[in-house]
Amino acid sequence: MIKRLKYLIFTGLILASCSQKARIVLLPDTQTYAEKYPEVLDAQLTWIAKNAKKIDFVLQQGDLTQNNNVKEWGIVKNAFAKIDNKVPYVLAAGNHDMGSGPGLFADVRNTSLFNTYFGEQNLKKYYGGSFEVGKLENAYFLFQTGKVKWLVITLEFGPRNEVLEWAGKIASKYADRLGIVNTHAYMYSDNTRIGVGDNWRPQAYGIGKDQGEKAVNDGEQIWDKLISKNQNIRWVFSGHILNSGVGTLISTNEKSLPVYQMLANYQEGVKGSIKGGNGFLRIVDLDFKEKSAQIRTFSPFLNEYKLDTANNFTLREIKFNTNIK
Structure with missing residues (x-):
């Protein structure tokens, strides 16, 4: 009986400890793997599957x-x-996932193949809703890790004004949840948000001609219209940009709360890229008790880490609460 009691107490401590942590895996632009190196993509997803209980x-x-x-x-x-x-x-x-036909990138907002292959049935348990019925390029999801409730909003490439307005309403509706915005184009490789004068700005594509409520937004505009105005949105993850393919920025929103914004992209065309990125992905380990986030960049394909400070770093004194009082 005493052994059984000790076991239960010990098990409870383990569970309590685990509930104070969370692991998020970021899987940046996979385009080159889909085109040329499917074995690299398979290695990434096989690793995630094998480590499913830890993610x-x-x-x-x-x-x-x-x-x-x-x-x-x-x-x-x-x-x-x-x-x-x-x-x-x-x-x-992303811009390579939409267009009027194969090889036509973001000339129009046609995401028929994206939605054909990845419908909402894949995430019914977590799916909250979409901007447009039956389309997942603008949608939100509800997760929970231990006592922490999450709101994840995924946004299309160059989100339209009307999409940002919708996303703001979702963020307000779930103001008690810690918010993440996941989108393709937001951060630039100089540790700033994508803005006027930057390469690969959404306005440079065909959809950039749209106006009014259909007008596209770059990273700086997404910040101004959505991120900075919603106190619960604390994380933004993006890809798309080449050059070094990485960037990190911590900004303060209108409620004086920090927002952690990251670019990670290892595709073909990024400086030093091999095999479209050699399978590097990001592991974000959050510790709610220690108020920290450890970011590591790992390749299941190579079984190695990137050890430079742009790809391997720790954020401290993170405010995980959504209450500003």
Whole structure:
């Protein structure tokens, strides 16, 4: 009886300790793997599947494909099938995942293949709703890790004014939840948000001609219109940008609370990239008791870490609460 009691107490302590931590895996632009190196993408998803019990959810930052064609979408779908019903995952639609046809990137907002291959049925347990019925490029999801409740909003490439207005209403509705915005284009490689004069700005694509409520927004505009105004949105993850492919920025919102914003992208075209990124992904380990976040960049394909400070760092004194009082 005494041994049994000790076991229960010990087990309870373990569970209590675990509930004070969370692990999020970030899976940046997979486009080159879909086009040329499917074995690298398979290695990433196989690793996630094997470590499913240690991962709370996965966020993918868009450009799942390079050419937005059936062949590449099939490769991506088969890879993600490895974690179906094992680890919840949220995807973003990048400029390479939308367009009027294969190889036409964001000339129009056609995401038919994205939504055909990844419908809301994949996340019914966590799915909250979408801006447009039957479309997941603008949607929100509700997770819980221990006592921490999460709101994850995923946004299209160059989100429209009307989409940002919708997202703001969702953030307000779930103001008691810690918010993450997951989107394709937001941060630039100089540790600032994408803005006027930057390469690969959403306004430079075909959809950039739209006006009014359909007008696109870059990172700085997303910050001004959505992120800075909602006290519970504390994290923003994005990809898309080349150069070094990485960037980190901590900004203060209108309620004087810190917002942690990160760019991670290792695709073909990024400086030093091999095999479209060699399978590097990001592991974000949150410790609610210690008020810290450890960010590591790891490749299951190579079984190695990036050890430079842009890819391997710890954030401290993080405010995880959503109450500003």
